[in-house]
Amino acid sequence: MAALAVTQVPVNGGLPDLEGAAVAAAALGDTAPCGPGRFLVMVNGDASPHTATVVTPGTVSGLAVPDATLVVAAGETGVLPLAPLFRGTSGRAAITYDAVTSVTVAVLELGQ
Structure with missing residues (x-):
């Protein structure tokens, strides 16, 4: 599993560089804070x-507690909150994908 990094999103204005933050989803899954x-x-x-x-x-x-799923239609973008409920023994959430063809992912955090 690949460890996804966090990209800060300023709450006082500005836009995150989602294209720069997004990486290819790993075939064996990812972890995220x-x-x-x-x-x-x-x-x-x-x-x-x-x-x-x-x-x-x-x-x-x-x-x-059932696992959370995020279904994203073709050509669309989806967002799922990474609540503390998802924290595993590693301190990170474990994420898997049904397929990774043309799928990119990022972890965003609302900043100060």
């Missing part, structure tokens, strides 16, 4: 829809 104000962005440049799955390792009242 999670927490308040952090988001996974998936850009699907393929002709088919693609799904990213973020593992939810914890439980609530002894019950497993």
Whole structure:
């Protein structure tokens, strides 16, 4: 799994360089830091829809919490908050993809 870096997004104006921040989704999956104000962005440049799955390792009242999925239509961009709920034993969220053809991803964080 590849470790995705965080790109800061200023909240007082300005736009993030999403094209510069986005990298090819790794065939074996990626990991990402999670927490308040952090988001996974998936850009699907393929002709088919693609799904990213973020593992939810914890439980609530002894019950497993379902993994989160982000389905992105062909040619579209999707965003999924990376809540602390997704933090695994490594301290990062584990992300897998149904396919990675023409799929790029980035982790954005709302800054100061």
